Amino acid sequence: MxxxxxxxxxxxxxxxxxxxxxxxxxxxxxxxxxTTAHDGVTDVLPTPCRLCGSRLGVRWPSGWLCAVCEWRHGDAVDDELPPPRVDVVYYLRFEDRIKIGTTARPRQRLAAIWHDELLAFEPGDRSVERRRHALFADERFGRTEWFRRSTALNAHIDAVAAGVDDPWALYARWVSEGIARRG
Incomplete structure (x- = not known):
């Protein structure tokens, strides 16, 4: 033979x-x-990710994965489960003042606060918020959550927001990661 x-x-x-x-x-x-030029390639998803809304995906022989949250494209999201709790510290600007607050429901909370612009989100709960309030205590208006703009506060916000075009997209990723972690 x-x-x-x-x-x-x-x-x-x-x-x-x-x-x-x-x-x-x-x-x-x-x-x-x-094959590697056609599979495992980052590309635009056929439709936005149902979990985080991203359009960026990775094509594999077994199907598409969202490049942001790694949710398998086309899989249903279990709407019966409540969304995971994701606490955030938010930075809002109103005129020349900055509000530093925290919430687990940013859409509802920010809808209730008069503001001009959402500057940034960072992951964190009340303990992180208290540390930020202490860090910028010299700029604080009385016992409120509002602060005067300063070089140090602006630098901190810039560092938190670095590389993030849309804080809401970042929040969506944190929520989708929480869903993916619980399986």
Missing amino acids: SAPVCLVDSCAGAVDPTAPVALCGWHAAVSAEW
């Missing part, structure tokens, strides 16, 4: 007898390179 040869026309290269497809080493490498 002769050794198997490559299935590609005009190639007489030897084939590893344990190979799942009769391709010589060179043609197997070309095939693998071609």
Whole structure:
């Protein structure tokens, strides 16, 4: 019995007898390179992620995954489960003042507060909020959660917001990660 040869026309290269497809080493490498160019590639999802809303995905032979929250594209979200609790410290601007507060329901909370702009979210609960209030105590208006703008406060907000175009997208990712963690 002769050794198997490559299935590609005009190639007489030897084939590893344990190979799942009769391709010589060179043609197997070309095939693998071609496959990796088409699978495991970051691309636009066919539709937005149902969990976090991202449009960025990774295409694999088994299907698409959201590149942000790794939710399998097309899987249903279990709407019977309550969303996970995600506490955030928020930074709001109203005119020349900054409010530092915390909530587990940012949409409802921010809808109730008069403000011009949401500057940033950072993960954290009341203990993180208290640390921020202590850190910027010199800029605080009395015993409120409102602060004067300062170089230090602006630098902190810039650091928290660095690389984040939309704080709501970041919050959506934290929620989707919480859902993914609970399975």
